[in-house]
Amino acid sequence: MREIADRLAAWNDAGVRYAVAVVVSVRGSAPRAPGAAMAVSADGEAVGSVSGGCVEGAVYELCREALDTGETVRETFGYSDDDAFAIGLTCGGTVEVLVRPGPFPASALTHDEPVAVAHLMDGSGILTVHASHHTGTTGRADVDQAVVAEARAMLDAGRTGIISVCAARGGTTPHTPRQLRRDDVEAFVHSYAPPPRLLVFGAIDHAAALARQGSVLGYRVTVCDARPVFATPARFPGADEVIVDWPHRYLAAEAERGALDGRTVVCVLTHDARFDVPLLKVALRLPVAYVGAMGSRRTHHDRLARLRKAGLSDGELARLRSPIGLDLGARTPEETALAIAAEFTAARRDGTALPLGQINGPIHHDRAAVAAAQ
Structure with missing residues (x-):
């Protein structure tokens, strides 16, 4: 969608009527991924593409019909051996396309900031969801709240797909058509953001386990260490990239090029003052979501003294999560990785890290939504 956003914004400004077709799901082989769009x-x-040519003509006609009727249409295109002239995908896959009349909130996509667009599948509305606010409405506050919370979580993870929101029951579920109930509302959420980053410093066994855990959670994982003999892709198959560099220098360079944001997680596992102190001096002054450091309590107190001597303030030091992780009784690298991931998930989601049975209130909550309601 982002590739046609400028054209849609121009049509909005000129008052041009148009319809938009968006690929909302794909099964098997298909030429375009969910989020691919055409507008007529x-x-x-016509601008954009939903299939690279296979079903463009049929989708074009659906857009023309949507302009005439004002109705939202959901159509599935697959492959048929029975009719050589049937409209479908030659690759053998199946795509589901949502076609709806405009306008579309295109101006939100013409900037670089992360944003998610939630299309209600019944055509009842479009919500544009940012990290701290949203625009648009479905006309129901409970549906808006549920969709915004789920869209924001998907934006954090850089994920796109169909969800069903159970507004009447106060929760959300993945897209499972056979389990839909009468009060469920489906929405297609398209995230326009890269996945959040997990930066793991220190090429040790715990780092390998944490890289795997981070990948499962949807992070783009980087492992960095100054020692080339340890920092190798073969040792960290769960990482998206393995960097050989001095940790503080690499982190400063990433910040300088704008590759970090408020979703970024920094985990320092080196527990060696030569690496830790210069690195944490940089990390604790960056607007990232989480900074944690591994080590014993003795190492932690020694590290704090060194960081104070290096000029960090009490406020900056208060951001440091150390010793890293929650108290899960972890022993193995995998258990330690789980304890660390649990802590930075709680930090990012504003969780209490307490057993749910010991607290009151909603199980699923969203910091920005709660703040907006107050």
Whole structure:
């Protein structure tokens, strides 16, 4: 969708009527992923693509019909051996396309900031969801709240897909058509953001386990260490990239090029002052979501003294999670990785890290939604 956003914004400004078709799901082989889009204006101009050519003509006609009727249409295109002239995908896959009349909130996509767009599958509305606010409404506050919370979580993880929100029951579920109930509302959420980053410093066994855990949680994982003999891709198959560099220098360079944001997690596992102190001096002054450091309590107190001597303030030091992780009784690298991931998940989601049975209130909550309601 982002590739046609400028054109849609221009149509919005000019008052041009148009319809938009978006790929909302794919099964098997398909030429385009969910989120691929085509738009057709009232005068017949088409921009974008949903299939690379296979079903473009049929989708074009669906857009023209949506302009005439004002109705939202959901259509599935697959492959048929029975009819050589049937409209479908030659690759053998199946795509589901949502077609709805405009306008579309295109201006939100013309900037670089992360944003998620939630299309209600019944055509009842479009919500544009940012990290701290949202625009648009479905006309129901409970549906808005549920969709915004789920869209924000998907934006954090850089994920796109169909969800069903159970507004009447106060929760959300993945897209499972056979389990839909009468009060469920489906939405297609398209995230326009890269996955959050997990930066793991220190090429040790715990780092390998944490890289795997981070990958499962949807992070783009980087492992960095200054020692080339240890920092090898073969030792960290769960990482998206393995960097050989001085940790503080690498982190400063990533910050300088704008590759970090408020979702970024920094885990320092070196527990060696030569690496820790210069690295944490940089990390604790960056607007990232979480900074944690491994080590014993004795190492922690020694590290704090060194960081104070290096010029960090009490406020900066208060951001440090050390010793890293929650008290799960972890022993193995895998258990330790789980304890660390649990802590930075709680930090990012504003969780209490307490057993759910010991607290009151909603199980699923969203910091920005709660703040907006107050």
